[in-house]
Amino acid sequence: MNNLSVWAGFSATLRRDLLLAYRRRSDFANPLIFFLIVCSLFPLGIGPSPQRLAEMAPGIVWVVALLACLLASDTLFRSDFDDGSLEQMILSPVSLYLQVLAKTTAHWMLTGLPLALMSPLLALLLQLPSQGVIALMLSLLIGSAVLSLIGAIGAALTVSLRKGGVLLSLIILPLYVPVLIFGVAVVEAAVGGFAYSGLLAVLGAMLALALSLSPLAIAASVKISVDN
Amino acid sequence: MGFFVLMWAFFHKLGSPRWFYEISGKWLPWLSLLALSCLILGAVWGLAFAPPDFKQGNSYRIIFIHVPAAAVSMACYMVMAFAAAIHLIWKMKLADVVMRSCAPIGAALTLIALFTGSIWGKPTWGTWWVWDARITSVLILFFLYLGVLALYEAFENAESASKASAVLSLVGCVNVPIIYWSVEWWYSLHQPATIKLTEESTIHPDMLYPLLVMLCGFYAFFVVALLLFSRSEILYRERKTKWVKALAAA
Numbered sequence: 001m002n003n004l005s006v007w008a009g010f011s012a013t014l015r016r017d018l019l020l021a022y023r024r025r026s027d028f029a030n031p032l033i034f035f036l037i038v039c040s041l042f043p044l045g046i047g048p049s050p051q052r053l054a055e056m057a058p059g060i061v062w063v064v065a066l067l068a069c070l071l072a073s074d075t076l077f078r079s080d081f082d083d084g085s086l087e088q089m090i091l092s093p094v095s096l097y098l099q100v101l102a103k104t105t106a107h108w109m110l111t112g113l114p115l116a117l118m119s120p121l122l123a124l125l126l127q128l129p130s131q132g133v134i135a136l137m138l139s140l141l142i143g144s145a146v147l148s149l150i151g152a153i154g155a156a157l158t159v160s161l162r163k164g165g166v167l168l169s170l171i172i173l174p175l176y177v178p179v180l181i182f183g184v185a186v187v188e189a190a191v192g193g194f195a196y197s198g199l200l201a202v203l204g205a206m207l208a209l210a211l212s213l214s215p216l217a218i219a220a221s222v223k224i225s226v227d228n
Numbered sequence: 229m230g231f232f233v234l235m236w237a238f239f240h241k242l243g244s245p246r247w248f249y250e251i252s253g254k255w256l257p258w259l260s261l262l263a264l265s266c267l268i269l270g271a272v273w274g275l276a277f278a279p280p281d282f283k284q285g286n287s288y289r290i291i292f293i294h295v296p297a298a299a300v301s302m303a304c305y306m307v308m309a310f311a312a313a314i315h316l317i318w319k320m321k322l323a324d325v326v327m328r329s330c331a332p333i334g335a336a337l338t339l340i341a342l343f344t345g346s347i348w349g350k351p352t353w354g355t356w357w358v359w360d361a362r363i364t365s366v367l368i369l370f371f372l373y374l375g376v377l378a379l380y381e382a383f384e385n386a387e388s389a390s391k392a393s394a395v396l397s398l399v400g401c402v403n404v405p406i407i408y409w410s411v412e413w414w415y416s417l418h419q420p421a422t423i424k425l426t427e428e429s430t431i432h433p434d435m436l437y438p439l440l441v442m443l444c445g446f447y448a449f450f451v452v453a454l455l456l457f458s459r460s461e462i463l464y465r466e467r468k469t470k471w472v473k474a475l476a477a478a
Contacts, residue, residue, distance in 0.1 A: 157379065163382075167378055170374065171379055171396055174371040175402075221395050224388055228385050
C-alpha cells in the first residue's frame with residue numbers, strides 16, 4: 001500500500017465522521033450545553049463572590065470540560081458498533097490504527113475544539129482574571145485532545161457492554177488525572193503572572209505520547225469488543 | 229544453548245495450569261514460612277526494639293507497615309501489567325490467572341498504604357489527609373485496580389474480559405512511573421524516599437534493618453497471596469477437567 005492510500009483512508013474516515021455529526025447536529029451541541037450549564041451551577045453552589053469564583057475558575061472550567069469530554073466519549077464507537085461499521089473497519093485494508101485515529105480526531109474536532117473555543121466565555125462568567133484567558137484556551141486546546149485519545153480507549157473497551165456508561169467513567173477518570181493537574185497548573189501560572197510555556201510543553205508531551213500510543217490500545221480494544 | 233532450551237521448557241510448562249498448580253503447592257509451605265518469619269521478626273524488631281524517632285517519637289513506627297505496603301502495591305501493579313502483556317502476546321492462560329489475581333491483592337495493599345498513611349499523618353502533620361502528589365497518585369493507583377476489577381466483572385465472556393482488562397492495565401501502567409517520581413516533581417508534605425540503593429540511605433540503620441526485613445516479609449506475603457488466589461482461580465476455571473475432579477474426589 002502506498003502513502004497516498006494511507007492518507008486517503010485517514011481522510012475518508014475523518015470526512016465520514018464529520019458528515020455523520022453534521023447530520024445529527026443536536027448530538028454535537030449537547031456536551032457544549034452541558035459544559036455551560038454545569039459551569040453556571042457553580043456560582044449558585046459556592047456563592048457569587050467574584051473573588052472566590054476567580055480563585056476557583058481554572059479548576060471549575062477544567063473539571064467540567066473533563067466531564068463533558070467523558071460524557072461525549074461514550075458515543076464515539078456506539079453507533080458504529082451497533083450497525084456493524086466497526087467490523088467493516090477491522091476488515092478493511094486500511095490500518096485500524098489510522099482509522100481509529102481519524103475517528104478520534106473527528107471526535108475531538110466536535111467536542112474538545114468547541115469546548116476550548118467556548119472557554120473564554122466561561123472564563124468571563126466565572127470572573128477569571130484576563131491574563132489567564134489565553135492560557136485557559138491553549139491548555140484546553142491541547143489537553144482536550146489528550147482527553148479524547150484516552151477517552152477513546154475506554155469507549156472502545158466498553159462499547160460492547162450494555163451498561164458501559166458508568167464503567168467508562170470508572171476506568172477513564174483515573175487516567176485523566178495527570179492532564180487535569182497540568183491543565184490547571186498552566187492557567188494558575190498565567191493568572192499568577194508566571195511563564196507557563198513550560199507547563200504547556202508538558203501537556204504537549206502528553207499529547208505526543210497519547211497520539212502515538214493510544215491508537216494502538218484503541219485498535220486492540222475495538223478488536224476485543226467486536227469479538228465479544 | 230542448553231540454558232535456552234531449559235528456559236523454553238519452563239516457559240512451555242508454565243502454560244499448563246495443572247503443572248503450575250502442582251509445583252506451586254510444593255512452594256507454598258516454604259514461602260509461607262518465609263513470609264511469616266520475616267513479618268514476625270520485622271514487626272517485633274521494629275515495634276519493640278528499634279529506637280524511637282528524634283522528632284516523631286513512637287508514632288513513626290507505622291512506617292514498618294506503611295512503606296512495605298506502598299512498595300508492594302506498586303510492584304503488584306507491575307506484575308499485573310507484565311502478566312497482561314504476556315497474556316496479550318502469547319495468550320498464556322496462566323498469565324491471565326495471575327493478572328486476575330493481582331488486582332484484588334493490589335487494591336487491598338493500596339488501601340492498607342492509604343489507611344496507615346492517614347493514621348500516620350494525623351499525629352505528624354495534624355491532618356488525616358492532604359492532597360499531596362504521592363498520596364493522590366497512590367489513590368489513583370487504587371482507582372486503577374478498581375477499574376481493572378470492574379471491567380473484568382462487566383464482561384460475560386471470560387475471553388473478552390481478560391483481554392479488555394489486560395489492555396486497561398497496560399494503559400494504566402503509565403501511572404506507575406508518575407507515582408514513583410511524583411515526590412521529586414511536586415515536593416510537598418510527604419518526605420522523599422529515604423532508602424537509596426546508589427548512595428547512603430538517610431534513615432538510621434537501627435530503623436533501616438527492621439524495615440528491610442518487613443519489606444522482604446511483605447514481598448513474600450504478596451507471593452503467597454498471589455499463589456493462593458491463582459490456585460483457587462485455576463481450580464475454578466478447570467473445574468470441568470478430569471484432574472480437578474479427581475482432586476475434589478480425593
